[in-house]
Amino acid sequence: xxxxxxxxxxxxxxxxxxxxxxxxAERVYTGTGRNLEQGFVVVNGGKIAAVTPxxxxxxxxxxxxxxxxxxxxxxxxxGVRVTNWFSVEQSSEVTPHLRVADTLDPFALDxxxxxxNGVTTVLVSPVDRNVIxxxxxxxxxxxxxxxxxRTVKADAVLRGSMGSDPSAGxxxxxxxxxxxxxxxxxxxxxxxxxxxxxxxxxxENRASKDPGTSTLVAALQGKLPIFVQAWVTQDxxxxxxxxxxxxxxxxxxxxxxxxxxxxxxxxxWKEPQLLVxxxxxxxxxxxxxxxxxxxxxxxxxxxxxxxxxxxxxFALSSHGSGxxxxxxxxQAGYAMxxxxxxxxxxxxxxxxxxxxxxxxxxxxxxxxxxxxDLVLWSGEPFQPGSRVVAxxxxxxxxxxxxxxxxxxxxxx
Amino acid sequence: MTILPKPAAAAAGLLVATVCLAPEAxxxxxxxxxxxxxxxTNAGPDIENGTIVIEGGRIRSVGKDAESRWDAEVLxxxxxxxxxxxxxxxxxxxxxxxxxxIEVAPFLDxxxxxxxxxxxxxxxxxxxxxxxxxxxxxxxxxxAQGRVVKPFGLTIEEMTLRPASGIKISTTRPGRSxxxxxxxxxxAFRDLRTHLxxxxxxxxxxxxxxxxxxxxxxxxxxxxxxxxxxxxEGSAPWKVKDFEIVPRGHVDEKQEPLLRLVEGKLMAFVxxxxxxxxxxxxxxxxxxxxxxxxxxxxxxxxWKAADRIAEAGVPVVLSPQLLxxxxxxxxGKEIETFVxxxxxxxxxxxxxxxxxxxxxxxWFQAATCVGYGIPRDEAIAAATKVPADILRLGDRLxxxxxxxxxxxxLLSGDPLAVTTNVQxxxxxxxxxxxxxxxxxxxxxxxxxxxxxxxxxxxDDAEDVDPHSGEKKTKTPxxx
Numbered sequence: 085x086x087x088x089x090x091x092x093x094x095x096x097x098x099x100x101x102x103x104x105x106x107x108x109a110e111r112v113y114t115g116t117g118r119n120l121e122q123g124f125v126v127v128n129g130g131k132i133a134a135v136t137p138x139x140x141x142x143x144x145x146x147x148x149x150x151x152x153x154x155x156x157x158x159x160x161x162x163g164v165r166v167t168n169w170f171s172v173e174q175s176s177e178v179t180p181h182l183r184v185a186d187t188l189d190p191f192a193l194d195x196x197x198x199x200x201n202g203v204t205t206v207l208v209s210p211v212d213r214n215v216i217x218x219x220x221x222x223x224x225x226x227x228x229x230x231x232x233x234r235t236v237k238a239d240a241v242l243r244g245s246m247g248s249d250p251s252a253g254x255x256x257x258x259x260x261x262x263x264x265x266x267x268x269x270x271x272x273x274x275x276x277x278x279x280x281x282x283x284x285x286x287x288e289n290r291a292s293k294d295p296g297t298s299t300l301v302a303a304l305q306g307k308l309p310i311f312v313q314a315w316v317t318q319d320x321x322x323x324x325x326x327x328x329x330x331x332x333x334x335x336x337x338x339x340x341x342x343x344x345x346x347x348x349x350x351x352x353w354k355e356p357q358l359l360v361x362x363x364x365x366x367x368x369x370x371x372x373x374x375x376x377x378x379x380x381x382x383x384x385x386x387x388x389x390x391x392x393x394x395x396x397x398f399a400l401s402s403h404g405s406g407x408x409x410x411x412x413x414x415q416a417g418y419a420m421x422x423x424x425x426x427x428x429x430x431x432x433x434x435x436x437x438x439x440x441x442x443x444x445x446x447x448x449x450x451x452x453x454x455x456x457d458l459v460l461w462s463g464e465p466f467q468p469g470s471r472v473v474a475x476x477x478x479x480x481x482x483x484x485x486x487x488x489x490x491x492x493x494x495x496x
Numbered sequence: 497m498t499i500l501p502k503p504a505a506a507a508a509g510l511l512v513a514t515v516c517l518a519p520e521a522x523x524x525x526x527x528x529x530x531x532x533x534x535x536x537t538n539a540g541p542d543i544e545n546g547t548i549v550i551e552g553g554r555i556r557s558v559g560k561d562a563e564s565r566w567d568a569e570v571l572x573x574x575x576x577x578x579x580x581x582x583x584x585x586x587x588x589x590x591x592x593x594x595x596x597x598i599e600v601a602p603f604l605d606x607x608x609x610x611x612x613x614x615x616x617x618x619x620x621x622x623x624x625x626x627x628x629x630x631x632x633x634x635x636x637x638x639x640a641q642g643r644v645v646k647p648f649g650l651t652i653e654e655m656t657l658r659p660a661s662g663i664k665i666s667t668t669r670p671g672r673s674x675x676x677x678x679x680x681x682x683x684a685f686r687d688l689r690t691h692l693x694x695x696x697x698x699x700x701x702x703x704x705x706x707x708x709x710x711x712x713x714x715x716x717x718x719x720x721x722x723x724x725x726x727x728x729e730g731s732a733p734w735k736v737k738d739f740e741i742v743p744r745g746h747v748d749e750k751q752e753p754l755l756r757l758v759e760g761k762l763m764a765f766v767x768x769x770x771x772x773x774x775x776x777x778x779x780x781x782x783x784x785x786x787x788x789x790x791x792x793x794x795x796x797x798x799w800k801a802a803d804r805i806a807e808a809g810v811p812v813v814l815s816p817q818l819l820x821x822x823x824x825x826x827x828g829k830e831i832e833t834f835v836x837x838x839x840x841x842x843x844x845x846x847x848x849x850x851x852x853x854x855x856x857x858x859w860f861q862a863a864t865c866v867g868y869g870i871p872r873d874e875a876i877a878a879a880t881k882v883p884a885d886i887l888r889l890g891d892r893l894x895x896x897x898x899x900x901x902x903x904x905x906l907l908s909g910d911p912l913a914v915t916t917n918v919q920x921x922x923x924x925x926x927x928x929x930x931x932x933x934x935x936x937x938x939x940x941x942x943x944x945x946x947x948x949x950x951x952x953x954x955d956d957a958e959d960v961d962p963h964s965g966e967k968k969t970k971t972p973x974x975x
Contacts, residue, residue: 193823193830200832353943373855375940384943408819408864409856417914418855422941468863469872469912 103130103479104147106139107458111154113465115435115449117427125155127456130479135450150481152473156430156465157450158204158457159412162311162367162437163347163401166211174213177250177269178282180242180303181295182218184210188231197406198225199483202413202459202472205236205438205447206404209347212245212313215269215278219243219299220311222441224457226475226482236443241309241345242299246319247379250275276322280329287335304330306341309440315369315379317351324362345440348401350381356394365397365440370410371418388432389423399437400429409468417466429466455479526553526925529564530571530904535578536911538873538880539895548578550902550925558896571927576906576919580896581626582858585847585883586765586793586813588965590616594633595965596640600684602663602753604640606630607652616853617655620647621929622937623857624905624918625850627657627884627893631793632664633965634767637680639664641753642765644887648928661887662763662791663753667776670769670964678776685784688754692728692736692747699741706746717745730759732785763789763888765813774801778808791886797822799835802842811845811886818848818864834868836878847883854940863912876911902926 105127112123114135126134126147166184173179188208198206204225210217222237251274254267269275286300302308312323323346331340346352349366352359359366368387369377377383384390391398400419402412416429424432438448446455456479463470473485528550535546537558547562548555557563564570588594591609610630620628631642642661649655669677695706710717717723722745728735747755756762764786766777774792781787787808792798795815805812820833839846848861858879865875877894884894892901902925909916921929931937938944 193828196830371855373852382943384939385941386943390943408817409851409860414914421915421917462867462869467867467912467914468860469866471867 103456104128105456105476105479105481106147106149107155107460107476108149108151109153109155109460111464112450113154113156113427113430114451115157115430116451125450125458127458127476127479130456132450132452132454132456132458134452150460150474152460153463153470154461154465155450156202156459156461157434157448157454158459158475158477159202159433160205160399160435160437160441160443160448161198161203161401161404161412161433162207162399162440163369164198164206164208164404166208173218174267177214177267177278178216179214179218179296180216180282180299182210183221183239184208184218184243185221185223185231185235185238188221188223190229190231190234194404194406195225196483198404199475199477200472200485201402201406201411202461202475203402203411204457204459204475204477205443207240207311207437207441209241209243209311212243212249214244215250215275216242216244216282216300222443224477226477226480236446237441239308240441240443241311242303243311244279245313246275246279246322247272247314247316249313250278272319272322276326279326283326283330284335287339290339301339304336304339304342306343309343309345309442311345311347311367313347315348315350315377315381317354319379320346320349320351320355321358324358324364327362327364348378348403350377350379350383350387352396352398353384353387353390356390356396359391359396360394365399365436366391367399367401367437367440368415368419370402370405370415385418385422387422388419388429392424392428397436397440398432399440400432401437413466413470413472414468417468420466426464426466526902527551527565527568528571528902528922528925528927529562529568530578530906530922531574532576532578532906533574535896536580537896538580538876539897545574546578548896548904550904550922553902553924553926555896555898555900555902557898571906571920571922573906573919575908577909577911578896579624579905579907579911580880580894580900581903581905581921581923582624582879583847583883583887583889583893584620584625584628584850584858585791585886586631586849587628588631588633589853590614590628590630590645591632593966595635596632597635599636599680600638600687601636601640602638602684602757603750604632605660606632606640606643607656607659609640610643610645610652610655612650612652612655617645617647618936619853619857621921622918622931622934623850623853623859624907624921625858626903626905626921626923627887627889629661629765629883629887631662631765634664634666634769634793635669635964635966636664637666637669637677638684638754639666641762644889646923648923657892658887658889660753660762662765662789663757664767665764665777665780666767667773667780668767668769674772674776678780681780682783684754685758685780688751688758689734689736691751692739692742692755695742695746696736696738699746700738706742706748709748710745713749715745715749717743719745721745728755728759729761730785731788732758733783757786757789758784760786760789763791765791765793767793767795768798768801769795770797771799771801774798774804778804778810781808781810794835796820799833799838802838802844805839806842806844811847811882812839813847813849813883813886814839816849816851816861818861818868836865836870836875837868840870840874845882845886846878847886848879859911859916863914866912872912 107125112120124139209220219239220241220243222240224234227234251269254270286297303310314320314323327344330336344364346366348369352366400415416433420429435448438444458476460474462473475483530548535543549557549562549564629644632639644658644661645655707717723743725740727740768774781790790810793813850857862875862879881894884890904922906920919931
């Protein structure tokens with residue numbers, strides 16, 4: 085880590101429209117299995133134009149140059165939630181066709197925080213107030229001031245939840261007269277029943293033009309991945325068994341291939357063979373400082389290593405945190421401290437989530453032709469002693485870190 | 497070959513069973529030879545393949561081929577890195593409760609509040625924090641006296657490195673106006689002055705109220721020391737005239753610690769939750785002559801008063817939140833400030849605090865400093881040598897050098913790497929922690945549930961609010 089001081093060379097003519105860069109790094113971690121020592125990444129027109137050990141004579145086209153210790157692809161977080169409870173429609177427990185994109189504010193500071201931490205692509209999901217909350221969206225964290233223009237993939241996944249979140253705060257009818265203020269479900273079994281009811285009803289009415297039903301039908305047919313939040317073993321089992329029920333029952337003939345992804349699967353390490361059997365990938369929640377996290381789930385620090393050994397695809401997530409100790413880069417570091425290798429940790433915050441979201445044609449690795457989403461690091465990525473010194477999104481330098489110890493961020 | 501110390505004596509075994517640590521940990525005789533692949537002495541260049549000889553609990557020699565007695569026990573680990581223990585300059589953990597609900601309580605001592613078998617100290621050992629200055633929370637205007645302790649021992653006395661490390665003073669209290677709290681602190685010193693002046697007047701008038709009060713408090717005012725009077729010492733701008741006629745044993749025990757503070761014999765750890773509080777703290781310290789023995793414990797935007805702090809020449813203990821974020825009211829954009837960078841630029845001595853006791857301990861804070869551009873040796877010093885100096889234990893802690901306490905961490909790798917673990921802890925020349933036998937680590941890190949292991953993440957966990965030091969409520973954490 086002797087190469088910490090970073091020199092930005094020839095930072096001239098900085099306009100946000102600058103899209104031609106030559107990035108020089110001691111380590112180019114492409115994420116494709118081919119890492120370079122002392123390499124260059126050439127960016128043109130918002131795309132990666134070349135990954136090369138030597139730029140040589142480059143046709144003389146003027147490019148701005150950046151230099152850092154390491155460069156990786158922009159990080160991808162598949163676990164970002166909208167934090168505002170009131171941004172979820174609560175008129176029904178099952179709202180499959182509602183789009184979270186319609187509630188997002190492109191001017192929110194959350195996006196800037198993500199950019200500062202090197203996260204360039206996020207899956208944003210509705211808060212888990214409903215059993216089936218709606219359609220999540222894959223976005224770039226920087227770009228034009230409109231959600232539509234930042235969208236990488238609209239209606240990317242169908243989002244729902246097992247466990248206690250959808251019933252938390254709901255009022256049971258006991259003890260007081262039932263009113264229409266009472267909201268169901270109030271238990272885990274109620275939550276599961278809502279899922280099954282939604283699936284079976286959709287199967288019965290598969291020809292319906294109702295937007296909620298057609299969304300569920302698409303999900304059951306495997307055209308739309310289903311992200312199910314399930315922290316503890318009990319809820320992970322429920323999700324897996326639900327999928328197996330769909331596969332087995334005659335009611336679902338012709339639409340029995342749903343693709344599930346278990347989100348926030350803190351206890352996935354306990355029964356990895358269940359996830360292998362059902363070919364279900366997972367997104368892990370942030371590592372807790374102590375062993376336990378939400379829903380009383382026990383999340384061992386070797387969870388990522390256990391999943392890798394078992395052959396379960398997994399992504400890491402910060403759930404959108406920008407804090408120094410819990411940002412996505414540190415989640416990769418913590419997974420490494422639990423035994424995961426660097427390349428696997430890198431994949432878990434770049435290419436694997438990109439694949440789970442179906443956007444791996446555009447983001448997740450440094451390859452010619454992909455979006456120029458790049459993170460420049462002051463030292464080895466994912467170590468607390470390294471920081472993000474620059475973030476490029478679609479070829480535009482969106483964040484430039486601090487060049488020296490000083491009291492305030494650089495301004496230009 | 498690795499030779500571990502002999503099985504524990506009965507008393508040590510009891511302690512060890514309680515905190516689930518190395519069963520072989522022994523009270524020991526403080527004699528050990530440590531051979532490792534690399535020694536990070538923290539006092540000059542690293543030593544490759546070095547040997548540390550500890551005798552009588554102190555480091556006797558460090559070097560490439562340090563001599564040791566033929567019968568000394570040897571901890572031989574060429575794959576490990578030796579590092580001096582981390583030093584926590586200020587912590588509100590490890591006590592049954594961190595705050596008193598009386599306003600002025602300098603006569604209290606955290607000695608009576610520290611719980612030696614608290615999970616907090618167990619975590620400290622696991623994270624390699626080998627000296628902790630336990631101080632009260634900031635809710636008293638003038639709080640109890642703190643104490644520097646080691647994270648090992650069955651009694652407070654065994655744990656103690658330095659008693660009476662300093663009085664906690666707080667110029668702000670959540671939910672109370674700054675004016676009222678500052679007034680409470682000032683009144684404490686006015687009350688001290690009034691009390692001392694009354695003692696002088698009573699003595700002159702021939703009244704012996706103070707002596708009888710001392711007897712009533714159970715103190716003996718007639719020992720040789722207590723019978724002596726001394727003029728008021730220290731640099732306070734106010735002095736009590738003729739104070740030398742009052743026997744020191746006549747000073748009320750509730751006031752006596754404050755007198756020691758004013759006389760420069762006790763330190764003050766002053767909580768400042770913002771820049772305004774810093775200004776008040778420095779004023780009060782100057783008014784009462786204890787600026788030279790003041791340490792500021794900072795929070796919030798207190799770093800904005802860095803110029804005042806530099807001018808006053810006092811060291812600071814930084815908030816665990818190293819990155820300060822605020823929103824520009826005009827542009828609406830977030831501005832981030834890396835606080836240690838500010839103090840480094842102003843040449844103020846700063847010590848770091850752990851973010852939490854379990855995972856993001858002092859190593860993480862020092863590493864974060866490196867990430868934000870502080871030179872590596874300075875970042876490490878901010879969690880070793882600087883806090884040791886601030887706590888006036890610089891001759892005993894902070895580096896691996898001849899004559900210092902035999903406290904050594906054996907790490908699996910670089911002290912600042914996320915993948916590094918504390919494998920062994922040697923405290924005063926005795927092996928007190930062996931990770932391979934740490935049941936709780938197996939549970940937290942590997943998910944292996946161990947019989948009789950302490951529960952993790954339960955209500956007993958030391959989850960305290962960083963601002964008040966109060967234990968957090970038991971509601972599950974929202975992520």
